[in-house]
Amino acid sequence: MSAPAVVSVRDLASHVGEVVRVRGWLTNRRKSGGLQFLQVRDGSGTVQAVAKKDSLDAALFEALSGLGQESSLIVDGEVAADPRSPGGVELKLTGGQVIGTATDFPISNKEHSSGFLMEHRHLWLRSSKQAATLRVRARIIKSIRDYFDSRGYICFDAPMFTPAACEGTSTLFEVDYFGEPAYLTQSGQLYGEAGAMALGKIYTFGPTFRAEKSKTRKHLTEFWMIEPEIAFATLDDVMDVAEEFIETIVQDVLADCEPELTVLERDLDKLRAIKRPFKRETYDESVARMEAAGHAFKHGDDFGAPDEEFITHGSDKPVLVHRWPADIKAFYMKRDPADDTRALAVDVIAPEGYGEIIGGSERADDLAFLEEQIAAHKLPKESFEWYLDLRRYGSVPHGGFGLGLERTVAWICGTKHIRECIPFPRMLYKIYP
Numbered sequence: 001m002s003a004p005a006v007v008s009v010r011d012l013a014s015h016v017g018e019v020v021r022v023r024g025w026l027t028n029r030r031k032s033g034g035l036q037f038l039q040v041r042d043g044s045g046t047v048q049a050v051a052k053k054d055s056l057d058a059a060l061f062e063a064l065s066g067l068g069q070e071s072s073l074i075v076d077g078e079v080a081a082d083p084r085s086p087g088g089v090e091l092k093l094t095g096g097q098v099i100g101t102a103t104d105f106p107i108s109n110k111e112h113s114s115g116f117l118m119e120h121r122h123l124w125l126r127s128s129k130q131a132a133t134l135r136v137r138a139r140i141i142k143s144i145r146d147y148f149d150s151r152g153y154i155c156f157d158a159p160m161f162t163p164a165a166c167e168g169t170s171t172l173f174e175v176d177y178f179g180e181p182a183y184l185t186q187s188g189q190l191y192g193e194a195g196a197m198a199l200g201k202i203y204t205f206g207p208t209f210r211a212e213k214s215k216t217r218k219h220l221t222e223f224w225m226i227e228p229e230i231a232f233a234t235l236d237d238v239m240d241v242a243e244e245f246i247e248t249i250v251q252d253v254l255a256d257c258e259p260e261l262t263v264l265e266r267d268l269d270k271l272r273a274i275k276r277p278f279k280r281e282t283y284d285e286s287v288a289r290m291e292a293a294g295h296a297f298k299h300g301d302d303f304g305a306p307d308e309e310f311i312t313h314g315s316d317k318p319v320l321v322h323r324w325p326a327d328i329k330a331f332y333m334k335r336d337p338a339d340d341t342r343a344l345a346v347d348v349i350a351p352e353g354y355g356e357i358i359g360g361s362e363r364a365d366d367l368a369f370l371e372e373q374i375a376a377h378k379l380p381k382e383s384f385e386w387y388l389d390l391r392r393y394g395s396v397p398h399g400g401f402g403l404g405l406e407r408t409v410a411w412i413c414g415t416k417h418i419r420e421c422i423p424f425p426r427m428l429y430k431i432y433p
């Protein structure tokens, strides 16, 4: 007799009445007389498999009864409709095989400290909420790629080793590059600008690195960033793309990841509300709102977490804050022609306290101005000669933004700490496992 077809737990509901094979791991087990109820997880979901002593091979029944949490196994059984179980089905076991035993799995179903869970990240990933988060992350990545690929953007990979800073010199990771100092990239943007001049519109998507010396729930030292860069785009164009992009990602995840969002106990109505238009206001308007409400803030400062929370308070949707004080923003940003002290920059602040998810701007396109800025920021001009060439040879207005992937995952999943939004987070003093 041939073996039953392997079916994913997620697809079991369309196989009611058939005998199928499920391959996975035991998450929990309960005995009651001649019955064993095994919770079997295969990565796509968890199903209850019911082993009945008098209808199963005695040696198999015995082997199953001694299995510890996270033992791996293959089970064959008939799919039966069961409205009480989460997937609407259960398996009535007809056979099976133990593959790998496990005893004393470190992560039991009781509470563990976050330090303990982080030390066991390689095993913690098997927990239902962690797995659900990473599934949503994968769906977000697909949505990001689909968004740009279907709109004529060219995927353009920026280098990881770079000769100079993009986002300030205080968070650079220095590496020894054949005896010379080099830095892990903080952002693919400057290279993306070269790409936009060659290809019209591009997006970079890769890991970026920042030696963030503070411990917060929003900062990683290695995070993934998606950075579109568009020739001839103005700040308004950049904001339009950012809004449509965010709406698309959230609605894609809602359409495809309801089971995961349910595991994560996410309030789906909060996500359904993420539809354009989003509120846009200038930095000065944001600050005026803070002042009017008696929210303590020093005009000219960057926003901290409480300020970001104030900005989106009472709003279900992200808020776009634009035209920032130029002296707290990056060297490459264009100034507002209407007010030279303001940079044509935009930050997108996510609701519910998730903070800044996008930073973007229109870029300085004038060679002399950019040379001044490089000097004013005390950056080594020789490392930027190639970048200045982009203004020497057919400079055009252009702009783009960077979306932090993990912060976006945290917001969409409703996960308080960004460390759960990447398989193996890298943070201050944390590099194991």
Ligand code: 4AD
Binding pocket: 166, 167, 186, 187, 188, 189, 210, 212, 218, 219, 220, 221, 223, 225, 227, 228, 356, 357, 358, 359, 360, 361, 400, 401, 402, 403, 404, 405, 406, 407
């Ligand atoms: O605002 P940032 O620093 O902007 C740039 O890097 C620009 N070069 C992007 C561009 O215009 N092409 O970073 C962009 C986003 C932030 O809004 C945030 O979501 C995320 O990257 N980010 C971080 N995410 C996790 N950990 C960190 N340490 C992060 N720093 C920035």
Ligand code: MG
Binding pocket: 347, 356, 358, 359
């Ligand atoms: Mg920023």
